[in-house]
Amino acid sequence: MAKEKETTVQGEYTEDSIRSLDWREHIRLRPGMYIGKLGDGSSPDDGIYVLLKEVIDNCIDEHTMGYGKQVEISIEGKNVSVRDYGRGIPLGKVVDVVSKINTGAKYDSKAFQKSVGLNGVGTKAVNALSTYFKVTAYRDGKEKTAEFEKGVLTKEYKEQKTDEPNGTLITFIPDETVFKNFHFLHEYLDGQLWNYCYLNAGLVMNLNGKKYVSKNGLLDLLQRKTNEDEIRYPIIHLKGEDIEVAITHENSYGEEYYSFVNGQYTTQGGTHLAAFREAFVKTIREFYKKDYDAADIRGSICAAISVRVQEPVFESQTKTKLGSQVVYENGPTMKNFVNDFLSKELDNFLHRNPTTAEALKKRIEQSERERKELAGIKKLANERAKKANLHNKKLRDCRYHYNDEPTGKDKEAIREKQAESTIFITEGDSASGSITKSRNVETQAVFSLRGKPLNCFGLTKKVVYENEEFNLLQHALNIEEGYEGLRYNNIVIATDADVDGMHIRLLMMTFFLQFFPDLVKNQHVYILETPLFRVRDKKETFYCYDEGEKAKAIKKLGGKPEITRFKGLGEISPDEFGRFIGPEMRKQPVIIEQGEHVQALLEYYMGKNTQERQEFIIDNLRVELDLAEETETAK
Structure with missing residues (x-):
């Protein structure tokens, strides 16, 4: 009876069961609601880049309002500083602005028109998720500073005189208990800052001494994202009030888009991108007076669109997808706004530039021919894939998927899991077996290859359908x-x-890269890093990813520890494998450097054996002597 009574008490639902979290506790308990996924910095949408974005967004809003033409950023290790030269936070509100939810000037539509940050959460989230956070406001010859730890005010300085120009300086160190083993990748920072500059012509940004500035907006963006000898016609650049677009077509497969709202890079698109894709097809059909297939019109397109909207509605705090339908209050829908702009400006451009219009027509008709050539084999291959998918032994699927529409009450929690959705492409049964047994079935899927896949370089997309494994993978x-x-x-x-x-x-x-380059260009493809060595004694175990880490582990353990060299994934037990694909998973992003030619890269590495490649291999051979010297250096 006593046990029954105790169980009843534990299950009671009373006033004492209701708990209110303060803003710091809530952000730290559910950081994904505010900054998306956490991550270690290996993905462009990891939380540490969102923290930086939230701080810079305030600088951009100042610049947009006409205050401050320069932003200085310093990143040394894990210490981040951002200095703008805007109006500076009003000195009496310095503490409130960075530590009280729903406090800020963005609610005053006269002070900030069409700003990025709208709900007064950004810098508070940065504050709460940093082990150290310092804000200094410079305003009219005076300055005010406050310091925090994990959102808690630790020191507030008195106002004092200064010779510094107006603006705000924020310094923070992300909390390593939240962002485990994090590091900033220069390639992602580089892309992040360039995007700000493309959307704010004339703004100068500095990162550790490197200068970023754009004069031609989205035209510069597309010039940087494409190669002059791989595009079919010169970039079409159109600007209007609250809208700007840049368009061209390449020779590669797929569609590539860069979409922005109020200076925010909406990586998942939204109503503005959907409107652009639809309006582009409609305008092209009307100009050429032909009912081309939408897929042929948009095939191989590379385009960018930027719109400015009053009080946009994003689908989450991270603002990666626009949900707003209205451009202005009582104004046109986003669909009508974008369609009206393109139907006029793009149509006029094509009439004035017949050479470009002819090149665009040829690209569309080439896509049409390729699609029709594929039609027969595509139908047969997809019928086979449909039957195989019913009992697809190659795919062990997961519960949450990136493209699903979140349902239920806790949509933010579901979006967090969707952002974590991962598919491992493995070789052989032993490797896929270890991953399958240790994976998170909610967010991690496994696709098993049978031996070495075909070298696709120089082949057409026909091979994707002819090769059963490739066809099943594209369907997965x-x-x-x-x-x-x-x-x-x-x-x-x-x-x-x-x-x-x-x-x-x-x-x-x-x-x-040959058939789905947009997956690589949008940073969705990674290489899994697994340890080469296990170094252990009776008390501790270290997993080492290179010779240097092995040397350090041996030195730390002392004596003669047991050293195991993992030759393959299948040698790692499922229990051990769990930690290598868990929250602390190491993965290297596949990144194409700006200005590199994809086809030239593939020709060099995967084409017929060339003299240049032979010379590169000989010049970069590493022998045991080199590795031994590295090990001694690490010691």
């Missing part, structure tokens, strides 16, 4: 009809750390 990813249907946010190639494993990695990267 749900990318046959386009990138926007992608089912997994992270595509991780997981192979052995030997010569054969490296070859399979190259073959899979070739497959994606």
